[in-house]
Amino acid sequence: MSTLPKSLPRYQASRRRFLRTVGLFVGVVGASLATLLPVIAKWVPARLRPPGAIEEPAFLASCIKCGQCVQVCPVQAIRLADIDEAMGVGVPYIDARAQACDFSCDAVQCILACPTGSLNHTIIKKEEVRMGLARVARPEACLASQGQGFQGQARGADFQGLLRYTEIDRWNPIPVRDHPYDLELCDLCVRQCPIETAISLQHIDNEGKRKMPVINKACVGCGVCEMICPVEPTVIVIDERKMWGAA
Incomplete structure (x- = not known):
């Protein structure tokens, strides 16, 4: 089966159409997810979030479930939600009765470790936290x-x-x-x-x-x-x- 040389106009036009289609698909999916975020947030069980967590819908959208906040917590207060949490699986939370955040790190290390800003990077002192x-x-x-x-x-x-x-x-x-x-x-x-x-x-x-x-x-x-x-x-x-x- 023959293929078009990449320098031919037909190939270039076909490639542009493909990229436009992909871009349109990503845009539509992204817009749909953005519309669904408030709904998705309602499906996630109410949980105490780590220090500096931004508003819940934005938090769920931006958190990539990397676990960096879990790794740096000196008292192991932060956990990742299990599969029984439905749409909230993998999202960090704190069960205060089992292990509270006692700010042993002083500098709020979980916020510093968060790569996406899901934990507000403008907070630098524990007194500024509002969990x-x-x-x-x-x-x-x-x-x-x-x-x-x-x-x-x-x-x-x-x-x-x-x-x-x-x-x-x-x-x-x-x-x-x-x-x-x-x-x-x-x-x-x-x-x-x-x-x-x-x-x-x-x-x-x-x-x-x-x-x-x-x-x-x-x-x-x-x-x-x-x-x-x-x-x-x-x-x-x-x-x-x-x-x-x-x-």
Whole structure:
């Protein structure tokens, strides 16, 4: 079978038609996907995203599921969604109850490692992160609200979570189970919060023996309070992507 020499006009015209067809096809597919992104976003389970994650539809569109954020996290807080996540398979997320982002890296290494800007590259400090907002979901179960202290391992001997205790090691997080507590009044959520003034305890009786956690504007939704809470189910939860003042 003969082929046309590449220098012939017929060949050049055929090649241009082919490239135009390919370009049109790519454009149509791209436009269709862009239209479907808001719909696709609804199919993806609501998850706490890594620090700096841009708006959900844009995040799902730009994240290439490379796992670089997973690799650099010092506490292994970031996971890639499994196949049961449907359209969200391979997308990075954080299960704060199992392992929160405690900002052990200080410089938010996951953002620096992201090659696509899915994690906002303009964020350089942990205080600028907005992952969500903590919420006291079960106030009646809070130990502090009952005037109770806490002794022992915050999540038990089998808990695998890590946390940076600066008084023990400035740079390396250690297992939570290796750091038992002896507290007259439980204040673990306040004590271990990596963001100054993000959470505080407020008196709820005249004697000052009972207190309640209060979430403040500085909260970035890192999830440490949810992870460290010794009550099961946890008293404090993170509402993903919720911002301060939002209804």
